[in-house]
Amino acid sequence: MPAAPMEAVLVWFRNDLRVHEHAALSAALADGRSVRAVYFLCEDQWDRHHVAPLRRWYVLESLRELGERLARFGVPLDIIKAGTFQAVAPLLGDYLSRHSVCKVFVGREYLRNELDRDRACAAVASSCGAEIQGFDHGVLVPPRLLTTGQGKPYTVFSPYRRSWQKWLDSHGPEPLPSAKRKRGARQVNFEGHLLIDAALAGLAIDPALTASWQAGEQAARGRLKAFVSTSLAGYQRQRDFPALSGTSMLSVALSAGTLSVAECWHLARVGLQQSAQREGAECWIGELAWRDFYRQIMANFPRLAVGEPFREETRFIQWSSDESLFQAWCEGRTGYPLVDAAQRQLVQTGWMHNRLRMVSAMFLTKNLFIDWRRGEQFFMRHLIDGDFAANNGGWQWSASTGTDAAPYFRVFSPVRQSQRFDPDGEFIRRYVPELAEMDNKWIHEPWKAPHPVAGYPSPVVDQAGVRDRVTAAFRAAREIMESQ
Ligand SMILES: Cc1cc2nc3c(=O)[nH]c(=O)nc-3n(C[C@H](O)[C@H](O)[C@H](O)COP(=O)(O)OP(=O)(O)OC[C@H]3O[C@@H](n4cnc5c(N)ncnc54)[C@H](O)[C@@H]3O)c2cc1C
Known part of the structure; x- marks a missing residue:
C-alpha cells in the first residue's frame, strides 16, 4: 500500500506580506507539520476596485521578497492566479486536496467582499476536512470587540479612542518571537518569479514612479526604525506641514501588511516612556487608532462598502x-x-x-x-x-x-x-x-x-x-x- 501523503498546514497570505509579527505564520511554524504558504493573485478584483498600478507594483515586489524569505525558512510560497475573489474558493479547495492540507492559518479581513470570499472558502475547507484558524494581526483591536455603553459600535472617534486605549493597556498584543526556520526544514526555491514578472509587465508603469519607493518588509521595517529615531519626537509639531518629512510614510506598508501595526505600536510605546518622544508617540498612536476606527466602521456597517454614505x-x-x-x-x-x-x-x-x-x-x-x-x-x-x-x-x-x-x-x-x-x-x-x-x-x-x-x-x-x-x-x- 502506498504511504499516505504527509499532512501539511497552510499559511494564506493576503494583506499581510511579512514574516515578522505575523501571528498566523508563527502559529503555523509552531505546528508540528510541514508548512506551505499561498497567495491568490486577484488582478480582476484589483481592476474592479481601481487599484493603482503603483500599488500593484508594491504588492507584487513585496510578494517576491516574501517568497524568497519564506523559501529560506523552508516554506514554499505558491502564487495562484485567481482573477476575482469568487474564483478563490474552488482554487483553495483544489489546493488543500492536492497538498493534503489539514489546517489553514490566516489573517482576518473585514470588508464585505473579503468576508463573502472567506465564507465560501470556509465551506470548501470544511468539505475537504481542513480547519481554518483566523488571526486579527492586521489591527491592534479586533473590529467588533469594543461597543458603546448601549452595546452599539462606536461611530465617534474620541470615545472609541479612549476605549481602544483602555483595551490595549490590558490586552495589547505581546511582541511575537522572530519567525525562524523550523528545525529540520530544508531551504526550498521560490518559484513565483515568472508569474510576478508577467504581472508586472502588464502594468506599463512609469519607472520614475517606482524609483522613489522601496517595496517589501525589510524596507518597511527600516523606515519604521528611522522614523522612530528621527521624527517621532517632533511628530505632533511637524505632521501638518507638507513641506517637511514629518510623518512616517508607512501607510503603504501598513495597508499591504509588509509592516505589522503591532510592531509600530510596540515601538511607539517605548517612545511614551521617554520625555522627548512622549508627545509625538501619543499623537502617532492616535493615528493608529484612526486606522482601527475606520476598519471597525467598515466591519460594522458593510453598506459603506457599496458606495453608500454613512449619513x-x-x-x-x-x-x-x-x-x-x-x-x-x-x-x-x-x-x-x-x-x-x-x-x-x-x-x-x-x-x-x-x-x-x-x-x-x-x-x-x-x-x-x-x-x-x-x-x-x-x-x-x-x-x-x-x-x-x-x-x-x-x-x-x-x-x-x-x-x-x-x-x-x-x-x-x-x-x-x-x-x-x-x-x-x-x-x-x-x-x-x-x-x-x-x-x-x-x-x-x-x-x-x-x-x-x-x-x-x-x-x-x-x-x-x-x-x-x-x-x-x-x-x-x-x-x-x-x-x-
Ligand atoms: C480623503 C482621505 C483619503 C485617505 N486615504 C487613505 C488611504 O487610501 N490609505 C491610507 O492608509 N490612509 C488614507 N488616509 C489617511 C491618511 O491620510 C494617511 O494614512 C496618511 O497620510 C499616511 O501617511 P503616513 O504613513 O506618513 O501617516 P502617519 O501620520 O505617519 O500615520 C501613521 C499611520 O496611521 C494611519 N493613519 C494615519 N492617519 C489616518 C487616518 N486619518 N485614517 C486612517 N488611518 C490613518 C496610517 O496607516 C499611517 O501610515 C486618507 C485620508 C483622507 C483625508
Whole structure:
C-alpha cells in the first residue's frame, strides 16, 4: 500500500506580506507539520476596485521578497492566479486536496467582499476536512470587540479612542518571537518569479514612479526604525506641514501588511516612556487608532462598502455634474495653489500628505460640490497606500457624509490652509513650478498679484458663498429624506 501523503498546514497570505509579527505564520511554524504558504493573485478584483498600478507594483515586489524569505525558512510560497475573489474558493479547495492540507492559518479581513470570499472558502475547507484558524494581526483591536455603553459600535472617534486605549493597556498584543526556520526544514526555491514578472509587465508603469519607493518588509521595517529615531519626537509639531518629512510614510506598508501595526505600536510605546518622544508617540498612536476606527466602521456597517454614505440623508444631495471642474481638480489646475500642488503630488508620486488629503477632498466636495465617490475613486487610482477603509473614511469625513465627519458647515478655506500649513509656499513651489518665482505675498492667492502668472489658471470657482451653498444643499437633502 502506498504511504499516505504527509499532512501539511497552510499559511494564506493576503494583506499581510511579512514574516515578522505575523501571528498566523508563527502559529503555523509552531505546528508540528510541514508548512506551505499561498497567495491568490486577484488582478480582476484589483481592476474592479481601481487599484493603482503603483500599488500593484508594491504588492507584487513585496510578494517576491516574501517568497524568497519564506523559501529560506523552508516554506514554499505558491502564487495562484485567481482573477476575482469568487474564483478563490474552488482554487483553495483544489489546493488543500492536492497538498493534503489539514489546517489553514490566516489573517482576518473585514470588508464585505473579503468576508463573502472567506465564507465560501470556509465551506470548501470544511468539505475537504481542513480547519481554518483566523488571526486579527492586521489591527491592534479586533473590529467588533469594543461597543458603546448601549452595546452599539462606536461611530465617534474620541470615545472609541479612549476605549481602544483602555483595551490595549490590558490586552495589547505581546511582541511575537522572530519567525525562524523550523528545525529540520530544508531551504526550498521560490518559484513565483515568472508569474510576478508577467504581472508586472502588464502594468506599463512609469519607472520614475517606482524609483522613489522601496517595496517589501525589510524596507518597511527600516523606515519604521528611522522614523522612530528621527521624527517621532517632533511628530505632533511637524505632521501638518507638507513641506517637511514629518510623518512616517508607512501607510503603504501598513495597508499591504509588509509592516505589522503591532510592531509600530510596540515601538511607539517605548517612545511614551521617554520625555522627548512622549508627545509625538501619543499623537502617532492616535493615528493608529484612526486606522482601527475606520476598519471597525467598515466591519460594522458593510453598506459603506457599496458606495453608500454613512449619513443617510446625504444620499439625496444633488452633487454637481460639472465635468470640466472635476478634470481641473484631477489635473491640479484649479487655480488654488495648495490644492493643485496636492493633486500633482498624488499623480507624480502616488502619495499625498494627510493634511492635503483633507484640503483636497474638502475642496472637491465643498467648493466644487462634486460627489465624494468620484474623488474616492480618483485617489484609489493613484495612491500607493490605497486602502478602502481609510480612504472611504477620509472622504466621508471631508464630505461631511460619514461617521464623526466634519460638520457640513465646516469648509476649509484653501487659501487659509495654505497660509497656515505652507506659509512660505515651499511645498507649492515644489509641485507647481509655474509659481516658483512668485513672491511669498501672493503665493497663496496668485490671482491677486499685480501681474498674472503665465501658464497658471485663474481660480475655477470663487471661494465666497461656499458655506451658504453647502449648508443649503445639506438642508435640502434632509428635507427630501423627511418628506419620503
Ligand atoms: C480623503 C482621505 C483619503 C485617505 N486615504 C487613505 C488611504 O487610501 N490609505 C491610507 O492608509 N490612509 C488614507 N488616509 C489617511 C491618511 O491620510 C494617511 O494614512 C496618511 O497620510 C499616511 O501617511 P503616513 O504613513 O506618513 O501617516 P502617519 O501620520 O505617519 O500615520 C501613521 C499611520 O496611521 C494611519 N493613519 C494615519 N492617519 C489616518 C487616518 N486619518 N485614517 C486612517 N488611518 C490613518 C496610517 O496607516 C499611517 O501610515 C486618507 C485620508 C483622507 C483625508
